[in-house]
Structure formats: structure tokens, C-alpha cells
Amino acid sequence: MDPVTPVPSSLTTDLAAVVGADHVLTDAADVAPYATDWRGAYAGTPLAVVRPGSTDEVSAVVRLAHEAGVAIVPQGGNTGMCGGATPSGDGSQVVLSLGRMRKIRDVDPVSSTMTVDAGVVLAEVQQAAASVDRLFPLSLAAEGSCTVGGNIATNAGGTAVLRYGMMRSLVLGLEVVLPDGRVWDGLRSLRKDNTGYDLTQLFIGAEGTLGIVTGAVLTLHPATPARATSWVALPSVAAAASLLPLLRDHAAERLTTWELVSRPALDLVVSQGVPDPLACDAPWFGLIELAGPAGATVGDDLESALGAAVEAGLVLDAAIAGSPAQRDGLWALRERISEAQESLGPTIKHDVSVPITSLDDLVSRLAPALEQALPGIRPIVYGHVGDGNLHYNLSRPESLEPDAFWARAAELSAIVHDCTVELDGSISAEHGLGSSKAAAASAYKSEVEVSLMRSVKDALDPRGLMNPGKVLPLG
Amino acid sequence: MDPVTPVPSSLTTDLAAVVGADHVLTDAADVAPYATDWRGAYAGTPLAVVRPGSTDEVSAVVRLAHEAGVAIVPQGGNTGMCGGATPSGDGSQVVLSLGRMRKIRDVDPVSSTMTVDAGVVLAEVQQAAASVDRLFPLSLAAEGSCTVGGNIATNAGGTAVLRYGMMRSLVLGLEVVLPDGRVWDGLRSLRKDNTGYDLTQLFIGAEGTLGIVTGAVLTLHPATPARATSWVALPSVAAAASLLPLLRDHAAERLTTWELVSRPALDLVVSQGVPDPLACDAPWFGLIELAGPAGATVGDDLESALGAAVEAGLVLDAAIAGSPAQRDGLWALRERISEAQESLGPTIKHDVSVPITSLDDLVSRLAPALEQALPGIRPIVYGHVGDGNLHYNLSRPESLEPDAFWARAAELSAIVHDCTVELDGSISAEHGLGSSKAAAASAYKSEVEVSLMRSVKDALDPRGLMNPGKVLPLG
Numbered sequence: 001m002d003p004v005t006p007v008p009s010s011l012t013t014d015l016a017a018v019v020g021a022d023h024v025l026t027d028a029a030d031v032a033p034y035a036t037d038w039r040g041a042y043a044g045t046p047l048a049v050v051r052p053g054s055t056d057e058v059s060a061v062v063r064l065a066h067e068a069g070v071a072i073v074p075q076g077g078n079t080g081m082c083g084g085a086t087p088s089g090d091g092s093q094v095v096l097s098l099g100r101m102r103k104i105r106d107v108d109p110v111s112s113t114m115t116v117d118a119g120v121v122l123a124e125v126q127q128a129a130a131s132v133d134r135l136f137p138l139s140l141a142a143e144g145s146c147t148v149g150g151n152i153a154t155n156a157g158g159t160a161v162l163r164y165g166m167m168r169s170l171v172l173g174l175e176v177v178l179p180d181g182r183v184w185d186g187l188r189s190l191r192k193d194n195t196g197y198d199l200t201q202l203f204i205g206a207e208g209t210l211g212i213v214t215g216a217v218l219t220l221h222p223a224t225p226a227r228a229t230s231w232v233a234l235p236s237v238a239a240a241a242s243l244l245p246l247l248r249d250h251a252a253e254r255l256t257t258w259e260l261v262s263r264p265a266l267d268l269v270v271s272q273g274v275p276d277p278l279a280c281d282a283p284w285f286g287l288i289e290l291a292g293p294a295g296a297t298v299g300d301d302l303e304s305a306l307g308a309a310v311e312a313g314l315v316l317d318a319a320i321a322g323s324p325a326q327r328d329g330l331w332a333l334r335e336r337i338s339e340a341q342e343s344l345g346p347t348i349k350h351d352v353s354v355p356i357t358s359l360d361d362l363v364s365r366l367a368p369a370l371e372q373a374l375p376g377i378r379p380i381v382y383g384h385v386g387d388g389n390l391h392y393n394l395s396r397p398e399s400l401e402p403d404a405f406w407a408r409a410a411e412l413s414a415i416v417h418d419c420t421v422e423l424d425g426s427i428s429a430e431h432g433l434g435s436s437k438a439a440a441a442s443a444y445k446s447e448v449e450v451s452l453m454r455s456v457k458d459a460l461d462p463r464g465l466m467n468p469g470k471v472l473p474l475g
Numbered sequence: 476m477d478p479v480t481p482v483p484s485s486l487t488t489d490l491a492a493v494v495g496a497d498h499v500l501t502d503a504a505d506v507a508p509y510a511t512d513w514r515g516a517y518a519g520t521p522l523a524v525v526r527p528g529s530t531d532e533v534s535a536v537v538r539l540a541h542e543a544g545v546a547i548v549p550q551g552g553n554t555g556m557c558g559g560a561t562p563s564g565d566g567s568q569v570v571l572s573l574g575r576m577r578k579i580r581d582v583d584p585v586s587s588t589m590t591v592d593a594g595v596v597l598a599e600v601q602q603a604a605a606s607v608d609r610l611f612p613l614s615l616a617a618e619g620s621c622t623v624g625g626n627i628a629t630n631a632g633g634t635a636v637l638r639y640g641m642m643r644s645l646v647l648g649l650e651v652v653l654p655d656g657r658v659w660d661g662l663r664s665l666r667k668d669n670t671g672y673d674l675t676q677l678f679i680g681a682e683g684t685l686g687i688v689t690g691a692v693l694t695l696h697p698a699t700p701a702r703a704t705s706w707v708a709l710p711s712v713a714a715a716a717s718l719l720p721l722l723r724d725h726a727a728e729r730l731t732t733w734e735l736v737s738r739p740a741l742d743l744v745v746s747q748g749v750p751d752p753l754a755c756d757a758p759w760f761g762l763i764e765l766a767g768p769a770g771a772t773v774g775d776d777l778e779s780a781l782g783a784a785v786e787a788g789l790v791l792d793a794a795i796a797g798s799p800a801q802r803d804g805l806w807a808l809r810e811r812i813s814e815a816q817e818s819l820g821p822t823i824k825h826d827v828s829v830p831i832t833s834l835d836d837l838v839s840r841l842a843p844a845l846e847q848a849l850p851g852i853r854p855i856v857y858g859h860v861g862d863g864n865l866h867y868n869l870s871r872p873e874s875l876e877p878d879a880f881w882a883r884a885a886e887l888s889a890i891v892h893d894c895t896v897e898l899d900g901s902i903s904a905e906h907g908l909g910s911s912k913a914a915a916a917s918a919y920k921s922e923v924e925v926s927l928m929r930s931v932k933d934a935l936d937p938r939g940l941m942n943p944g945k946v947l948p949l950g
Contacts, residue, residue, distance in 0.1 A: 111831045191866045192901065194907050222724060253727075356666075389666070429667035430669050433669070471671050
């Protein structure tokens with residue numbers, strides 16, 4: 001742990017003058033929800049938690065911290081997976097919560113845009129879009145509590161990336177408070193603006209290390225009330241990869257979801273009471289969804305695609321949802337996995353991606369390598385096969401105590417990550433780096449790439465006060 | 476003109492040792508095609524033109540220039556609109572042509588990716604994608620001679636941006652030679668990679684001012700053999716804007732093209748022999764195209780959308796292409812405008828974008844303001860209404876000599892640009908800044924935004940040797 005940095009005693013007083021005393025938290029009980037992440041995997045000790053209520057207040061807070069030389073950790077819904085919003089343990093950092101900035105500033109169905117405060121919860125954005133017959137397609141497990149600012153800071157993914165891209169593809173403009181407190185107003189709603197470096201994209205995925213996103217212009221998509229959903233049994237991961245172009249040939253962009261589920265992952269959710277629609281003795285399964293505007297022939301398209309897939313030997317058996325309730329049942333097979341895995345004890349999580357054509361190689365190499373390292377280890381594998389992204393998560397052998405399993409985490413993760421990088425993959429496909437993967441990512445990257453990233457960081461945050469140690473390791 | 480910078484006399488000799496004497500051009504006749512842009516609007520005098528044949532050679536060339544303190548101007552197909560690839564006039568800059576780097580390195584129809592050298596011509600990329608039943612959707616007038624590297628450097632747009640986005644949306648990874656000659660290998664073909672700052676997006680649209688793109692991984696889309704195309708007569712620009720959500724409600728992503736053409740622009744191409752399919756006395760016209768996979772019901776979708784549009788008073792009359800030849804005829808009405816306008820004398824071109832809901836305001840304000848500034852001026856307006864992007868181009872009054880008209884260019888452009896910026900628009904929607912718009916863009920931008928851009932430039936190119944004066948003005 002670093003030694004405690006001496007802080008001007010007047011800082012919390014000055015912060016209270018900006019945001020009001022009620023919004024500067026320093027009591028241990030008050031700061032606790034902000035000091036630890038939702039999973040309890042990362043814990044810190046903030047100097048204070050500040051909750052500004054406007055962009056001007058964020059600017060004033062950052063300016064005060066900058067003058068005092070105090071580091072800031074921005075925090076949205078605190079639902080991240082990698083400790084990106086957790087402060088250090090030495091009591092030297094201020095947590096800046098965007099939780100009070102929850103205004104939807106504008107919704108424009110003709111331009112298909114929405115302008116929001118960073119603290120708006122993702123589900124509220126989805127609902128506001130739906131209320132004007134539009135779709136905001138970002139969808140992920142934490143959508144009821146994660147914020148748009150967090151989605152932007154981490155470039156969030158989810159189950160509709162295949163069709164709509166990650167958060168990066170859904171943002172037209174940003175408002176950002178810079179490390180010295182200046183405000184960059186880049187809140188443009190233009191579809192085309194070719195007047196220089198794309199600063200918007202630079203701040204997206206930067207995890208608050210270059211500045212604090214306070215507002216955003218989001219792009220909306222046409223609503224897709226017509227949906228067709230299928231659960232399929234697959235002979236192999238290679239078949240799953242080959243199925244992607246076949247599905248695209250039949251449905252093109254209307255292919256919205258193509259998720260992979262391993263047999264052990266399916267067995268786990270079925271054991272917890274979710275009905276298995278196929279009862280097929282296959283090693284892999286998948287969830288396919290097509291969606292389109294009212295009247296779109298997505299049901300016919302799905303049936304013809306599945307017919308061709310069975311004929312080509314890529315699909316062994318398939319169930320098609322005949323009602324919204326059946327659709328929910330199929331989705332539960334995919335969505336309940338993460339929760340179900342908790343029943344096996346602690347989970348060592350991975351979020352890797354490889355070129356789609358290398359997915360089969362990845363799972364073929366990892367299973368024996370992990371079994372050799374820790375006999376009886378239980379990989380629970382699922383993910384977004386259309387994006388080449390697997391959550392290759394590990395549960396302990398039945399006979400091993402949780403603590404003893406957890407002690408092997410670094411070694412086991414290295415096996416997963418080494419193999420991923422050998423296949424030209426990424427060790428963080430959609431969760432970002434936070435503090436937990438920053439060092440590993442820098443170690444796997446080339447020296448040139450790390451030096452480029454450090455150049456950008458040093459240029460925009462020369463004093464290193466914005467979320468230190470996230471994305472790039474300290475030192 | 477700046478004074479000539481003294482250059483070590485050995486530089487051209489050293490360059491020849493890297494690329495071969497045949498590929499270092501210094502004779503005036505040899506360098507002429509590289510010294511002037513294709514329109515003849517910008518002219519410079521290079522110290523030399525170097526034509527490396529590989530990434531390693533580009534790296535060695537840049538390293539030599541860096542050591543000698545000589546600036547480099549990267550050049551692809553030399554088809555840009557803003558002088559971005561033209562050297563200065565003082566004989567101090569080396570033009571680095573990517574024209575010999577024309578290898579398609581890999582095409583993968585399963586992953587839907589293609590890896591190419593920067594010097595590959597756009598039309599070759601389109602053909603290579605089509606040969607494996609995929610689509611590379613970027614499409615623009617210069618596609619027969621512009622290069623992928625130029626498309627990336629300028630973040631090129633075109634007629635399919637509405638559906639597929641600009642070049643920025645079509646690139647997964649890059650290989651870039653940095654200002655000191657180091658090579659950044661970011662040639663990843665991953666759909667998801669969340670391991671730090673998005674360097675790929677930073678180099679896209681940077682016009683070679685941060686480094687030289689030598690290779691790229693492109694993303695391909697499903698082929699769209701089913702097409703339906705219509706030419707429509709419109710009562711107003713406001714109707715054109717309102718038509719966008721209506722078309723999207725019927726066709727969602729299958730709406731590929733929604734182009735606007737003003738009455739004078741139509742009259743011009745018709746006067747040059749292109750048949751008018753409607754002969755309707757309307758002030759505005761448009762070209763609509765839907766596209767989808769084989770068997771897609773795009774014809775039905777288009778008919779139902781147009782029926783609803785006529786009912787809503789947004790469309791006065793419509794013609795639907797009944798054959799590929801008729802489709803080509805409708806496209807000619809849009810594609811021949813730029814060439815046809817040359818018959819009126821010199822064209823003062825603008826490439827502006829505003830929020831779609833402000834398009835009507837823009838044209839309503841500009842027409843009288845320009846007429847007042849120069850009575851008899853002939854605006855020939857057309858563009859990508861779905862993106863809020865108009866080419867608001869000006870031809871001289873019949874009675875005014877070309878030179879006298881050209882002398883008013885700065886004043887007339889200021890009218891167009893001022894109005895665009897007042898409506899929260901951009902003065903360069905898809906053409907970039909080059910040397911011609913760099914100063915204007917910086918003047919319209921906020922001080923904060925310009926300082927952010929300069930920070931990035933200074934961080935990556937501290938000696939200022941990469942395409943100086945482009946994107947950001949000198950000094």
C-alpha cells in the first residue's frame with residue numbers, strides 16, 4: 001500500500017462549499033457503498049465521496065482536487081467487473097459519484113438521438129427510447145443499475161453487439177470534464193463530422209483516466225417488435241462459428257443475437273429448475289434471435305436458416321419459441337448461467353475474444369491445459385460467439401476448498417490469457433481493464449502500443465490525477 | 476511561403492538506398508502528378524517523392540526523414556477534396572506515396588474480414604469482398620482510384636453511410652508507421668477488444684498527421700443482392716427530413732440510401748441528357764434505396780413505405796425502378812450532378828452537416844443570404860439527407876466572370892459555414908480538413924477542443940514532422 005498522501009485539510013470543506021455538505025461523505029458507513037464494488041471483489045478507502053449535481057459542480061470539484069493534487073475516481077452505478085471504479089486503499093483518493101446527475105436532457109425521434117446526463121441508468125435510457133418507438137440496443141445484466149457514464153467509460157458490450165456494436169458505436173457526442181476542471185462540450189448530434197481527431201472515441205473506453213464524462217448524445221435505432229428466437233444443439237464450436245455466415249446470409253443485419261452455451265453451463269441452469277427445451281445429448285448449444293420492424297418476416301427467415309443449417313450438419317436439433325413466454329424461457333437458459341455458477345463456489349472469470357475462426361482452437365486447447373493444471377476443474381463456458389467473445393469462467397474441483405482454488409487464480413488466468421493472446425485474441429473483450437487487468441494488458445501488449453497509450457495519458461492528464469492505476473498500471 | 480529549410484544533401488541518397496533509386500523521384504516532370512491534387516486546386520513543390528514498397532521500407536523512410544528533421548506528406552490516390560495530400564510550396568517536404576503497397580493480404584468470409592495494404596484501391600476491396608459473396612459498403616465517386624489508406628486517413632463517407640457508417644465504422648485494426656519510424660502493429664481482426672485507449676480510432680480521420688497507415692483490417696458485411704430503388708418528388712426539405720423515420724419504420728436497417736437533390740441540380744443533369752422519370756413540378760427530389768439478402772421483401776417494403784409517405788403528404792410523386800437499367804438511370808440523376816456543375820464554371824464547394832431536423836432551416840436561411848451577397852448566384856444543392864449532410868455548392872451568376880466569382884469564395888463560404896455552425900453543424904461532414912479547412916475548423920471550434928487536439932498532436936508527433944499544417948493550422 002502506498003503511504004498516505006498529505007491532503008490540504010480544507011479540501012473537504014471546499015468541496016462542501018461547491019456541492020453542499022450533504023453531498024460530501026466521509027463517515028465510514030456513508031462511504032462504504034462507494035468503497036467496494038458490487039461483487040465485493042475490490043475494496044478501497046476513499047478520502048471522501050463527492051456527489052455533484054451538475055456539470056458545473058463536477059468541473060468545480062475536479063478543479064479543487066487538481067489544485068490540491070488529489071486523485072479522483074469517477075463512479076457510476078458501481079457495477080463494473082474489473083475494479084475500475086474502486087479507490088485505492090490508502091485514503092488518498094476522492095470518489096466522484098455521478099449518481100445525482102440523472103436527467104434525460106432531450107429525446108428526438110426524428111433525428112433518432114437522445115441527450116442524457118452521465119448518471120442516467122441504462123434501463124431508463126432503454127425505456128425513454130421505447131416511449132418514442134425507438135430502440136436503444138445496449139443490453140446487459142446490470143442494466144437496472146449501471147449508468148450511461150459507466151457504459152461509456154468501459155465501452156460496454158452485451159448481448160446485441162453482433163448487430164449494433166458496443167457502446168462506442170452508440171455515442172455521437174460527449175461532454176467531458178477534463179483533468180484540470182475545464183469542460184469540453186462535444187455534445188454534437190451529427191451523424192457526420194470530419195473536423196479533426198475523434199476526441200469522442202478517445203474518451204470512450206478510457207475508464208475515466210482522461211477525464212470525466214458528464215453527458216452524452218446517444219444514437220437510437222428503429223424499434224424491432226418482430227422477433228424470432230431459437231435454441232439450437234450444436235456438434236462443436238467449429239459448427240457454431242460456421243453457422244454465423246450462414247445465419248447472416250439468410251438474415252443479414254436482422255441477426256441480433258448468436259450466443260454460445262457449453263453443456264456444463266446448460267446442465268447447471270437446468271439443475272436449478274430452468275426447463276431444457278431439447279434434451280439433446282450435444283456438447284454445445286446456442287441461442288439465436290432475429291429481429292426486425294413490424295411485419296418483418298423474421299420467423300420465415302429463421303426457419304429457412306435453420307433448415308439449411310441442419311442440412312449442412314451445423315445444427316443437430318432446434319426449438320423455436322412460439323410465444324413471448326417461451327422466448328423468455330430460452331433466454332433464461334443463457335441469462336441464468338452467471339448466477340447459477342455461484343452455487344459452485346467462487347468463480348475465476350475471464351472475458352476473452354479471438355477471431356471467430358479461432359474459437360474452436362481456443363476451447364480445444366484450454367480444456368486439457370486447465371485439467372492438467374488442476375484436475376477436476378470445472379470450466380463453465382458461454383458467451384457471444386458472433387463476436388468471438390467467450391466468458392471462459394472457472395469453478396473449483398468439487399474436492400478443493402474455495403480458498404485453495406482462489407489461491408490458484410493467477411496461474412489459471414495466465415493459462416487462459418496466454419492461449420488467447422497466442423491466437424491473436426484480447427484478454428478483455430468487453431469488461432475493460434480497471435485495476436485488475438491493467439498490468440496484464442500492458443504485459444501482453446507491445447512496447448510500442450503501451451508507449452502510445454502512455455503518451456495519450458500524459459498529454460491529457462499530465463499530473464496523473466484521473467483514476468490512477470486504471471487502464472495503465474502505476475509506475 | 477516559408478523559407479526553404481536546409482536539408483542534409485544525403486537524404487535523397489539515403490532514401491534511394493532504402494527503396495531503390497527508381498522510387499525516389501526528384502525531377503519536376505516525375506513529381507508533378509504528386510505535387511498537385513486531382514482537381515488542380517492545390518499545388519506544392521516536394522523535396523522528393525518516395526515510393527516505398529513495404530511497411531519496413533515506410534518505416535526506414537520515416538526514420539531517415541525524422542533524423543534529418545524533414546516533414547513527410549503521405550499520399551494515397553491523391554483524390555482528396557481539401558489538399559490533405561499536397562506538399563507545401565517551399566520544397567522542404569517529402570511526399571511519401573503508398574501507391575506501390577497494393578497487396579490484399581487476406582480475405583476471410585467466415586470472420587467477414589479483409590486485411591489489406593494501405594495502397595489498395597477501394598474498388599479492388601469492393602471486388603475482393605464480392606468474390607467471396609460479401610459486401611464492403613464504402614462507396615464514393617473516386618472509388619476507382621482512391622486508396623484504403625486515404626479512406627482511413629480522411630474517414631471517408633459516401634452514399635451508404637446511412638446504413639453502414641463512415642470508414643471509421645468499417646475498420647477493425649491498423650498498422651501504422653509512427654512519426655519516429657517505429658511500427659505499431661494493431662492489425663487485429665477482433666470484433667471486441669476493450670484493453671485500453673482506442674488507438675485505431677485515433678489514427679482514423681487524422682489525415683496522416685499522427686502517423687502513416689500502412690495496413691488495415693476491414694470488416695465486411697453480408698451481400699445485399701435484393702435491391703429496390705425509387706426516385707421521389709418532395710414538397711420541401713422538411714418533408715425529406717420527416718421521411719427518414721417513416722422509411723426506417725418500414726425498412727429499418729435495410730434503408731441504405733436516402734439522398735436529396737434540389738430542383739436546380741436536377742435541371743442541370745436533365746439538361747445534359749439524363750432522362751427525368753417524373754417530370755413533376757416539385758422543389759426537391761430524392762433517391763431512396765433499400766437492400767437486403769437474397770429473397771428479402773425490399774420491393775414490398777418500399778411500396779408500403781411510399782404509400783404511407785404519399786398519404787402523409789411527404790411525397791408528391793414517385794417512380795420505382797423496374798430493372799437494373801432503370802435503377803442505373805435513377806442513380807445517374809444523383810451521381811452526375813458534380814460533373815454537370817462543371818459546365819457552369821468554377822464551383823465553390825461545401826460539405827456541411829447539421830442535425831437532420833435543422834436541414835430545412837439551413838436551406839431556408841442560406842438561399843436568401845447568398846442571393847443578397849451575390850445576386851444571381853446559383854446554389855446547386857444535393858447530398859446525404861439521411862446523414863444531415865449537404866453538398867451546398869455554388870456556381871457563379873451567368874453574368875459574372877469566373878475569376879471575379881472565385882475572388883468572392885472566402886466571403887461566400889463564410890456565409891455557408893457561419894450558418895451551419897449556428898445550427899450546431901459541422902463545416903466538414905465527410906471531406907476532412909486538409910490544408911484548406913484547417914484554419915477555419917480551428918476558428919469555429921472552442922479553445923478547449925483545439926487545445927485537446929493540439930495535445931494529442933504534440934504527444935504523438937512532438938517534432939511536428941507528419942503532414943504539417945493539415946487538420947491543425949501551422950503556428
